[in-house]
Amino acid sequence: MNTSDDNSRTTYTPVAKAIHAITALLVLLNIGWGLHMEHFPGYKHGQPDWNDLLFFHASIGALVFWLTVVRFVWRAKHQPPKEPAAMPAWQKVASKVVHGALYLVLLALPFSGYIHRMAGNHPVSFWGIFNWPMLIDPNEPLRLLTDKIHVALALILIALLVLHLGAVLKHTLIDRDGILKRMF
Numbered sequence: 001m002n003t004s005d006d007n008s009r010t011t012y013t014p015v016a017k018a019i020h021a022i023t024a025l026l027v028l029l030n031i032g033w034g035l036h037m038e039h040f041p042g043y044k045h046g047q048p049d050w051n052d053l054l055f056f057h058a059s060i061g062a063l064v065f066w067l068t069v070v071r072f073v074w075r076a077k078h079q080p081p082k083e084p085a086a087m088p089a090w091q092k093v094a095s096k097v098v099h100g101a102l103y104l105v106l107l108a109l110p111f112s113g114y115i116h117r118m119a120g121n122h123p124v125s126f127w128g129i130f131n132w133p134m135l136i137d138p139n140e141p142l143r144l145l146t147d148k149i150h151v152a153l154a155l156i157l158i159a160l161l162v163l164h165l166g167a168v169l170k171h172t173l174i175d176r177d178g179i180l181k182r183m184f
């Protein structure tokens with residue numbers, strides 16, 4: 001619900017813009033980092049080198065998770081700008097669906113990685129400052145399942161980003177409705 005914001009605003013708030021930009025950078029970095037972890041020749045699960053890669057991957061992922069929580073709280077209090085008037089109804093619905101799905105995945109993807117590590121009895125560090133609590137006992141079937149879920153969610157995230165960036169490109173180059181200025 002909009003409590004504190006101006007209904008006529010035409011851009012996102014500076015806080016929403018900053019969180020969007022930081023999240024975008026961290027997410028792109030972590031997709032690349034995750035693929036690097038999985039496919040870099042010579043790295044094997046559990047080896048010290050691989051654990052170092054995972055340390056950064058999991059710490060960046062936790063930042064994405066908590067930034068998304070903050071963003072959600074901020075969004076509840078600061079309504080986004082209204083869509084351009086000329087935008088067809090189906091595009092308004094499509095953008096809501098894709099944005100909603102992006103938010104869900106930004107929470108579920110890091111969380112699935114966290115459960116995967118806990119189920120394998122591995123504590124998860126946050127930049128070496130502290131370990132996140134171990135919420136569950138070791139559980140091999142859950143470890144294997146959350147591994148698959150993590151990879152599937154990463155693929156879904158990539159597909160959503162293709163749609164998201166495709167829509168931004170179309171609005172910027174074809175419709176020329178200044179959508180980028182709303183978020184940057």
Ligand code: HEM
Nearest residue numbers: 023024025027028075080099102103161168179180182183
């Ligand atoms: C790579 C990770 C990215 C993620 C996870 C992401 C996610 C999101 C989400 C969830 C929203 C909805 C905001 C809201 O209404 O609450 C949004 C809006 C937006 N994003 Fe992204 N984004 C990413 C990258 C980018 C990039 C690289 C661009 C530009 C080239 C971009 C341009 C925009 C624009 C223009 C909007 C505002 C759309 C509107 O005005 O309704 N995003 N993004």
Ligand code: HEM
Nearest residue numbers: 030031034035038058061062064109110113114124151154
């Ligand atoms: C924005 C957050 C995250 C993104 C975008 C992301 C993305 C990815 C990607 C793309 C892969 C490679 C998948 C493959 O090709 O097989 C991967 C693997 C992995 N990620 Fe994440 N991840 C995130 C957060 C996390 C977190 C928070 C953890 C742990 C706490 C984690 C743990 C892992 C592990 C352990 C693997 C290797 C999977 C395996 O054992 O096969 N990830 N991640």
